[in-house]
Amino acid sequence: xxxxxxxxxxxxxxxxxxxxxxxxxxxxxxxxxxxxxxxxxxxxxxxxxxxxxxxxxxxxxxxxxxxxxxxxxxxxxxxxxxxxxxxxxxxxxxxxxxxxxxxxxxxxxxxxxxxxxxxxxxxxxxxx
Amino acid sequence: xxxxxxxxxxxxxxxxxxxxxxxxxxxxxxxxxxxxxxxxxxxxxxxxxxxxxxxxxxxxxxxxxxxxxxxxxxxxxxxxxxxxxxxxxxxxxxxxxxxxxxxxxxxxxxxxxxxxxxxxxxxxxxxx
Amino acid sequence: xxxxxxxxxxxxxxxxxxxxxxxxxxxxxxxxxxxxxxxxxxxxxxxxxxxxxxxxxxxxxxxxxxxxxxxxxxxxxxxxxxxxxxxxxxxxxxxxxxxxxxxxxxxxxxxxxxxxxxxxxxxxxxxx
Numbered sequence: 386x387x388x389x390x391x392x393x394x395x396x397x398x399x400x401x402x403x404x405x406x407x408x409x410x411x412x413x414x415x416x417x418x419x420x421x422x423x424x425x426x427x428x429x430x431x432x433x434x435x436x437x438x439x440x441x442x443x444x445x446x447x448x449x450x451x452x453x454x455x456x457x458x459x460x461x462x463x464x465x466x467x468x469x470x471x472x473x474x475x476x477x478x479x480x481x482x483x484x485x486x487x488x489x490x491x492x493x494x495x496x497x498x499x500x501x502x503x504x505x506x507x508x509x510x511x512x513x
Numbered sequence: 514x515x516x517x518x519x520x521x522x523x524x525x526x527x528x529x530x531x532x533x534x535x536x537x538x539x540x541x542x543x544x545x546x547x548x549x550x551x552x553x554x555x556x557x558x559x560x561x562x563x564x565x566x567x568x569x570x571x572x573x574x575x576x577x578x579x580x581x582x583x584x585x586x587x588x589x590x591x592x593x594x595x596x597x598x599x600x601x602x603x604x605x606x607x608x609x610x611x612x613x614x615x616x617x618x619x620x621x622x623x624x625x626x627x628x629x630x631x632x633x634x635x636x637x638x639x640x641x
Numbered sequence: 642x643x644x645x646x647x648x649x650x651x652x653x654x655x656x657x658x659x660x661x662x663x664x665x666x667x668x669x670x671x672x673x674x675x676x677x678x679x680x681x682x683x684x685x686x687x688x689x690x691x692x693x694x695x696x697x698x699x700x701x702x703x704x705x706x707x708x709x710x711x712x713x714x715x716x717x718x719x720x721x722x723x724x725x726x727x728x729x730x731x732x733x734x735x736x737x738x739x740x741x742x743x744x745x746x747x748x749x750x751x752x753x754x755x756x757x758x759x760x761x762x763x764x765x766x767x768x769x
Contacts, residue, residue, distance in 0.1 A: 386769050389711060391743045401726060402734055407714050407745040409767035410667065411538065414715035416745045455517060458535050459542035467627070470529060478530055487519045489535040489544045491635055494625040497750040499723070507747055511537035513514050539666065583645060586663050587670035595755070598657060606658055615647045617663040617672045619763055621719075622753040639665035641642050 392449045394442070395423070406446050411513045413450050418442045419505040432503045436472040440480055443508055454480050456510040457488040463495035465503045473504065520577045522570070523551070534574050539641045541578050546570045547633040560631045564600040568608055571636055582608050584638040585616040591623035593631045601632065648705045650698070651679070662702050667769045669706050674698045675761040688759045692728040696736055699764055710736050712766040713744040719751035721759045729760065 391404035392413075406415040420435025421428055423442070429435045443460075447453055462473060470492065481487040488508075498505065519532035520541075534543040548563025549556055551570070557563045571588075575581055590601060598620065609615040616636075626633065647660035648669075662671040676691025677684055679698070685691045699716075703709055718729060726748065737743040744764075754761065 387767075389714070389742055389744065391741050401730060401746070401748070402737075402740065402743070403746040404740075404743055405745075407743065409712065409714050410769065412540070412668070412714050412765075412767050414745050414765060416715075417747055456537065458517070458537050458540055459544075467625075474530060481530075484530065484532075485519050486517055487530070487532050487535065488517065489533075489542050490529070490531040491545055492529070493623075494627075495750075496625060497723075497752060499750075509540075509542060511515075511540050513538065540668070584665065586645070586665050586668050587672075595753075602657060609658075612658065612660075613647050614645055615658070615660055615663065616645065617661075617670050618657070618659040619673055620657070622751075622755075624753060637668075637670060639643075639668050641666065 390450075392446065394445050394449045406450065408450055408512070411511050413452065413456070413510040413512055415446050415508045417505050417507060418446065419502050428501045432469060433472040435503050436476045439504060439506055440476040443506070446508070447510060450510075450512055452510055452512040455486075456512045457508050458511050459489040459491065459509050460506050461491040461493065462504060462506045463493050463498060465496065465498050467492055467494040518578070520574065522573050522577045534578065536578055536640070539639050541580065541584070541638040541640055543574050543636045545633050545635060546574065547630050556629045560597060561600040563631050564604045567632060567634055568604040571634065574636070575638060578638075578640055580638055580640040584640045585636050586639050587617040587619065587637050588634050589619040589621065590632060590634045591621050591626060593624060593626050595620055595622040646706075648702065650701050650705045662706065664706055664768070667767050669708065669712070669766040669768055671702050671764045673761050673763060674702065675758050684757045688725060689728040691759050692732045695760060695762055696732040699762070702764070703766060706766075706768055708766055708768040711742075712768045713764050714767050715745040715747065715765050716762050717747040717749065718760065718762045719749050719754060721752065721754050723748055723750040
């Protein structure tokens with residue numbers, strides 16, 4: 386039986402007692418990842434900047450588990466305004482340029498996000 | 514290390530640069546599946562018709578990965594009106610007639626679905 | 642190919658034709674778990690009591706699959722009022738006292754929960 390690993394990532398502090406992600410065997414699942422600037426610990430201004438930091442944190446979380454974006458099976462994205470998917474798709478295409486090698490994605494409208502959050506995501510990955 | 518596969522399904526076009534589903538190893542996860550009529554590319558009229566097309570697309574997505582409904586571990590369903598689960602349960606029972614062999618299901622209320630969408634779902638499947 | 646198992650748990654009756662959880666191979670995913678008191682079949686009064694019963698049911702669902710909380714990779718929690726995470730964290734810390742051995746957690750705001758439900762969750766677990 387493989388033991389659970391809790392991943393704690395630098396610059397990914399959490400007000401609640403939860404890790405950035407957890408893994409058992411090949412299955413890695415993250416907590417919520419938002420557009421916080423790890424240098425300041427504050428949310429970045431605007432959707433474009435939040436998307437950029439969010440994807441950077443996705444990389445950091447995966448790296449903490451010895452993985453890369455190649456290991457993501459699906460990403461769920463919650464948007465304050467789901468009609469504004471331009472900045473999300475820009476980062477997405479930079480991370481996943483090959484149409485034959487992309488994870489699945491769920492984009493959900495979420496008007497009730499915590500004050501200031503314009504976008505947040507989770508990832509499910511398979512790392513062998 | 515198994516490589517990620519992106520699944521593109523006929524009649525499942527997407528405005529965004531994402532596949533219908535992705536798979537690494539045995540783990541398959543879909544994007545959002547709704548009640549679009551693949552013949553017209555438009556959402557079907559009414560909850561009953563949307564549920565029927567949605568379950569048809571669930572089959573198509575699985576078939577694209579060499580799977581069947583037997584491989585679904587869980588389905589999440591978002592309903593515009595969660596109190597209206599009759600048509601959903603009808604399709605569900607047709608796909609999963611045996612009470613000892615059904616996936617788990619999460620049904621979530623989602624009043625903020627994109628214009629016209631009454632129901633949408635995602636699936637997580639295990640295909641060996 | 643491992644066969645799907647549907648888990649039915651005592652005191653976890655469901656108005657819809659779905660099991661408490663399903664499993665294929667090592668992957669276990671639950672349906673929605675709320676703060677129902679299994680002795681009365683009714684929702685407990687208040688967030689604290691609902692959280693206590695919810696975590697008890699999490700244990701029951703895992704036990705039905707031969708698992709324990711050690712097997713949880715991630716828990717998603719929907720709260721009527723996401724700012725009230727005290728009782729959730731209390732149960733969480735009791736179940737997962739070791740910061741190096743905790744699952745990931747997603748906490749989502751959900752004002753549209755069914756009448757009376759203050760908190761509900763799902764779990765994804767890996768049981769070998």
